[in-house]
Amino acid sequence: MAHGLPRKIRIAFIVQALLASLAVLLGGYLVSLVIKHGLVHVVLQEEADYYWQLHEASPVQPPPNTRNIRGYLLETGQSSLSLPKDLRPLEPGFHELKAADQLVLVDQRPAGRLYLVFLRSQAQRAAFWFGVVPVLITLLGIYGASWLTYRASWRIVSPVNWLARRVSQWDPRYPDASELAAERLPADVQGEARQLAAALHSLASRVGQHVARERNFTRDASHELRTPLTVIRMASDMALSTPELDPRLQRSLGRIQRAGRDMEAVIDAFLILAREADIEPQAEWFDVADIVRYEVNNAREMLAGRPVELTLEVVGNNHLLLAPPRVMHVVVSNLLRNACAYTDTGTIAVEVGNDRVVVRDSGIGMTEESLARVFEPFFRAEPARPLGTGLGLSIVRRLCERFGWRIELESAPGQGTTATVHFG
Structure with a gap:
């Protein structure tokens, strides 16, 4: 039979690591979504507000054009043909153009529309470094902590597991507890495990002595108890064979004889009950x-x-x-x-x-x-x-x-x- 304590501890840590992994992965996914949509949206909106402030001060101010952001201005009354084809049908708001690998903010003001374009690849790169990488580092930390905790737990329960293996190998009729003697215990069996081993050693020794006493009793009783009954029965047989025996005495001797036979039957029955179940009595x-x-x-x-x-x-x-x-x-x-x-x-x-x-x-x-x-x-x-x-x-x-x-x-x-x- 497989011993269940180490296995249960192993399963508990595996389940704990899996649940923690799922939670971290879900958190990383949500972080990436926040970065790609929430954070980029906020950055583009702030960039748009800043541009309109500059535009009010100087209407000839060009739209933003940096490494990460490219801007297009469609002033009121102008044709949208001056815009890239992908941006023309967009209404005011935040848009994700997967085909063009772009995140677009369309900001409507009285002076016109401002189109700010952010590359999705840049957003994904930011999500990777600020979302995926921390998730991987966190997962490695969780797995490392789980492994160290599992090893520590294994060292704690290994003495109990050792005791369970030894006790499971005992023969219930003749328990051999010599391996549980204090001088033969492994060095890692300490504290409560050593106390348990000592208690099991004492219990097994007492059980062995009890079994030996019972075995000796059933062997000796079958002989010693029969001997006086045999004498009683033989004496009653001899007395009953006496000629011209008083009828009253004859009845008493007959009762003694039958009581002796009954007592032999009772002794046999008790000895059968006292023997172990796998020892078949004579039938x-x-x-x-x-x-x-x-x-x-x-x-x-x-x-x-x-x-x-x-x-x-x-x-x-x-x-x-x-x-x-x-x-x-x-x-x-x-x-x-x-x-x-x-x-x-x-x-x-x-x-x-x-x-x-x-x-x-x-x-x-x-x-x-x-x-x-x-x-x-x-x-x-x-x-x-x-x-x-x-x-x-x-x-x-x-x-x-x-x-x-x-x-x-x-x-x-x-x-x-x-x-x-x-x-x-």
């Missing part, structure tokens, strides 16, 4: 209906003694899914746990389709405001209820997003809630 083909059936049986124990009917319906014949099975355990168990927690009486219906799992309850439901916040961590639609911490649906959504699934919730106060997980 296998499994039957979604089998997992949902297992979680439904666990949920029936939560509803023991409560007037709530829990049903399961399996629709279709293709329920295979490629994913970590324990993730599906966590998703379905959280949805069922929520349904059981917020349904005091009525029904909870679970449906397994070819591309979805639906959990529908007749519980207390949620308002639109609660439905909009239901996936926020620690949010609970009814905080007074003792069950739940408000993390279940947040975990469910994160797991669904991790594997490309989509979860939808529909709810209304007093009419229950329907949660649908789409796999397609």
